[in-house]
Amino acid sequence: MSLSVIETLAAHRTQRAFTTQPVTDETFERIITAAQQMPTSQYLQAYSLVEVTDPAARAALAKITTMPTVGENGRLLVVLADQHRNAGLVPGAATKRALTEFDRFAGSIEDATLMTAAMVMVAESLGLGSVVLGSINNDTQAVIDLLHLPALTLPVFGLQLGYPTERPEKKPRLPLSAILFKDHYQEPATYQATLRQFDEQLHAYYQGRSSHARDEHLDHMTAEALHSAAKRRDFLKVVRRQGFLPELKN
Known part of the structure; x- marks a missing residue:
């Protein structure tokens, strides 16, 4: 029995550790096909998913994300912004430019983001846990090379799904x-x-939380985010190498 959307969101916790219980193909596909009903900009469905099953590849992603649990249990997806497929449907320089300028590039990021959010909600409504891994972009080029991603694609998130080992405390949200x-x-x-x-x-x-308790304030977290951003300063260069944002000057 699944939870309602409101119940699912109210109960959300980020889960980073999962049991060895497998997520069946049937459940996995149910999550994805349900999430596909999310809105998509101009019906371009400008996203793709790569499930990473190879242990060596998962270990490499664990190192990139600095999260050892990424290499362990659960099912692991990398969610892509993808205009490669659409560019092949209507070949030509004009199409390629239109799909890769900022408007459609942003649309592909939006599609990938909405798809990720929907998969989280569906999975958690079915009793699974999830963690969204923006940290795959600690080294975007390494992820592109690892997954053999073609031009006009870009990794946006990692998403790990599985049966959680524990239920952490709920983190508060702004009023x-x-x-x-x-x-x-x-x-x-x-x-x-x-x-x-x-x-x-x-x-x-x-x-007061049961694990990794620390002295933390809102301004500290903002400052920490500034430090993490420093690791991703080549992101725009990688975006350009993948064929996006041709309107920008070199």
Whole structure:
């Protein structure tokens, strides 16, 4: 029996460790085909999925993501932005340029993102756990080489699905007053009290969780994100090498 969409989202936790119980082909395909019903920009369905089963390849992705569990249990997907397929449907330089300029490049990223989000929701509604791995782009070119990805494709996320070994505490989210505005954007200065209250809640979560407890605040996490971004400064170069954004000057 599956959970409702609201129940699934309310119960979401990122899961990084999975049992040896296999995810059957039937369940795996059910997750993917259900997720395919998500919206897709201009019906281009500009995404593809690569399931990684080879132990050596999984070990390589574990090293890239700095997450050893990626090389272990569960099923592992790499979600691609893919205009390679569409470019082959209508060959020609004009088509290739239209599909690779920023508008359609962004559309392919959106398609891959929506597909990933939907697979997470479907999998978790069926009792599985998931972890979305943006960290595959710690070394995008290495992932492209590992998976033999052609031009006009780009890895966007990794996604690992399986039966979780534990149920971690639920991480809090910003309250509506910090993300939902009426008619115009609200500067954070107008809801500082809300942010302070949320920071206290976040700090309590990190100090009280059962594993990897630490002294953490919202500004610390933002600063940590700046450091992780430094590892990905070649991303735009890789995007260009894959044939996207031809309108940019070299």
